Amino acid sequence: MDYQLTEKSPQELHLAMSGRFTYTDNATFRQIIQDLRNGTYKHLQLDISRLEYIDSAALGMLLLLNDAATKTGISISLTGANGQIRKMLEISNFDEIFHIGYN
Amino acid sequence: MLDKEIHKPRWEDAITQKRIAESHIIVVDDDKTSLSLLQHTFAKHHFTNVAAFTSGQQALDYCRFNTPDLIIIDLLMPGMTGFDLCQELRKLKSLNTVPIFAYTALENPHQRISVFDLGASDVLHKPVMEDELVARCKLHLERRHILRDLHAYRDKVNQDLTLAREMQNLLMPDAEAIAAMEAQYQVEISTYFEPSLLIGGDFWGATPIDANRFMIFTGDFTGHGVTAAINVFRFYTLREKMNKEIWAAPSYLLNIINRRLFDILPVELFATVFYGVVDKEKNELAYTLAGSPSPLILRACGKVELVKGKGLPLAAVQSPGYKTHTVPFYSGDTLVMYTDALIEAKNEQGDFLEIEKLGESLLDLPEEQRSARNIQSHIYAYLSDFTDDAWDDDLTITVCHRKE
Numbered sequence: 448m449d450y451q452l453t454e455k456s457p458q459e460l461h462l463a464m465s466g467r468f469t470y471t472d473n474a475t476f477r478q479i480i481q482d483l484r485n486g487t488y489k490h491l492q493l494d495i496s497r498l499e500y501i502d503s504a505a506l507g508m509l510l511l512l513n514d515a516a517t518k519t520g521i522s523i524s525l526t527g528a529n530g531q532i533r534k535m536l537e538i539s540n541f542d543e544i545f546h547i548g549y550n
Numbered sequence: 551m552l553d554k555e556i557h558k559p560r561w562e563d564a565i566t567q568k569r570i571a572e573s574h575i576i577v578v579d580d581d582k583t584s585l586s587l588l589q590h591t592f593a594k595h596h597f598t599n600v601a602a603f604t605s606g607q608q609a610l611d612y613c614r615f616n617t618p619d620l621i622i623i624d625l626l627m628p629g630m631t632g633f634d635l636c637q638e639l640r641k642l643k644s645l646n647t648v649p650i651f652a653y654t655a656l657e658n659p660h661q662r663i664s665v666f667d668l669g670a671s672d673v674l675h676k677p678v679m680e681d682e683l684v685a686r687c688k689l690h691l692e693r694r695h696i697l698r699d700l701h702a703y704r705d706k707v708n709q710d711l712t713l714a715r716e717m718q719n720l721l722m723p724d725a726e727a728i729a730a731m732e733a734q735y736q737v738e739i740s741t742y743f744e745p746s747l748l749i750g751g752d753f754w755g756a757t758p759i760d761a762n763r764f765m766i767f768t769g770d771f772t773g774h775g776v777t778a779a780i781n782v783f784r785f786y787t788l789r790e791k792m793n794k795e796i797w798a799a800p801s802y803l804l805n806i807i808n809r810r811l812f813d814i815l816p817v818e819l820f821a822t823v824f825y826g827v828v829d830k831e832k833n834e835l836a837y838t839l840a841g842s843p844s845p846l847i848l849r850a851c852g853k854v855e856l857v858k859g860k861g862l863p864l865a866a867v868q869s870p871g872y873k874t875h876t877v878p879f880y881s882g883d884t885l886v887m888y889t890d891a892l893i894e895a896k897n898e899q900g901d902f903l904e905i906e907k908l909g910e911s912l913l914d915l916p917e918e919q920r921s922a923r924n925i926q927s928h929i930y931a932y933l934s935d936f937t938d939d940a941w942d943d944d945l946t947i948t949v950c951h952r953k954e
Binding site: 470502503504506507508510511514530531534537538539540541543544 | 894
């Protein structure tokens with residue numbers, strides 16, 4: 448998985464992910480979560496439109512992200528869920544946890 | 551001053567030194583002077599288990615029944631040469647990891663090096679400097695001992711995992727339990743259960759509740775291997791603790807299990823589960839979907855449908871609020887459950903397997919051949935064909951057919 452972090456404003460962080468998001472990204476993603484906790488952000492926008500694949504370990508990483516965000520009062524929105532990613536999120540009913548935009 | 555900076559070789563610790571000194575070394579040379587010189591050198595450096603042979607044939611005969619740790623061979627011997635011996639020794643399976651040194655006065659580098667093709671591990675030039683001989687022997691012996699330790703460790707882990715797998719299999723119904731249920735409820739149950747490693751996070755179950763009802767489920771804990779397997783045990787332990795009335799109430803049961811698992815599992819771990827209760831009197835399937843892919847129902851009339859409903863995976867959130875749904879389930883109907891491996895399966899072109907198409911393909915089976923067993927084999931064959939035998943997840947397929 449590759450990613451790009453952009454600070455839209457002091458309150459809002461934009462994370463664009465691409466490629467395959469799998470168990471191998473564990474350490475990377477945990478670091479992102481840590482950075483998010485250490486910041487002063489109120490909102491995280493997660494652009495997943497360029498992701499090609501996620502596995503169940505990656506869904507677990509999203510749970511971890513949600514857990515950290517909830518504890519620090521950060522809201523999250525997911526945008527651009529397509530193809531296999533959309534299917535995985537739908538089957539797992541993750542729209543109950545995240546605000547998910549499909550386009 | 552430099553001493554502190556240098557990491558000493560591992561063989562300088564006392565235990566390794568002892569193991570190296572006790573290693574069984576054999577030397578093969580027709581020249582007795584040369585042999586005794588080598589023996590003398592080894593003795594001087596405290597090697598205690600050295601045997602000498604004056605012909606290739608003798609050494610080969612010995613090695614058929616003994617496994618040395620290191621073999622040193624003179625290349626130019628009458629009768630069986632060192633080249634021949636080296637080649638013959640490598641044919642013995644017991645010796646395939648034993649280092650073999652060619653020991654030679656041959657000046658021609660091509661000839662010397664050609665012995666590597668015959669399986670030699672190293673070449674020593676005759677006459678060899680004592681220190682060089684000892685250093686190289688120690689190096690190869692140390693490597694051999696490390697490899698042997700690794701193999702022993704791997705074997706032990708495999709044994710442990712095999713045992714764990716047998717224990718995990720005991721959680722799931724055995725052939726006898728399945729046969730009893732098939733007779734009691736006039737059903738056929740067929741399962742394919744195959745962890746991608748020895749043990750994994752997939753599970754399934756079927757248990758009688760009362761005269762008319764039994765429950766049947768499949769699930770998949772995230773992760774692979776030992777961690778996932780331990781969580782499977784947790785799931786069964788939590789379920790076992792509850793009484794049968796709760797077993798008969800899918801969403802109630804999963805809500806309780808969810809709460810417990812949510813408390814003990816790390817945030818990022820969860821399980822996807824389909825949990826159903828078949829009632830043969832009401833002709834009904836009551837079920838809860840917890841993040842699992844929707845099972846298929848193949849109707850007696852030849853219609854295929856996806857079981858509706860959805861819910862969060864187990865242990866994803868504290869209160870998922872699972873709901874129980876019901877769907878008619880008559881004699882002649884077949885329920886097909888499966889784990890994620892199926893929906894994550896990809897073909898060579900990168901397209902994902904579509905469950906709807908798989909469902910339609912079930913109709914290719916002639917009506918009289920739609921037994922649970924055949925349907926399960928059909929799905930397995932469909933997946934193998936679609937992915938060209940390349941899927942890397944745990945796979946469980948459970949098929950339950952109500953007999954007419």
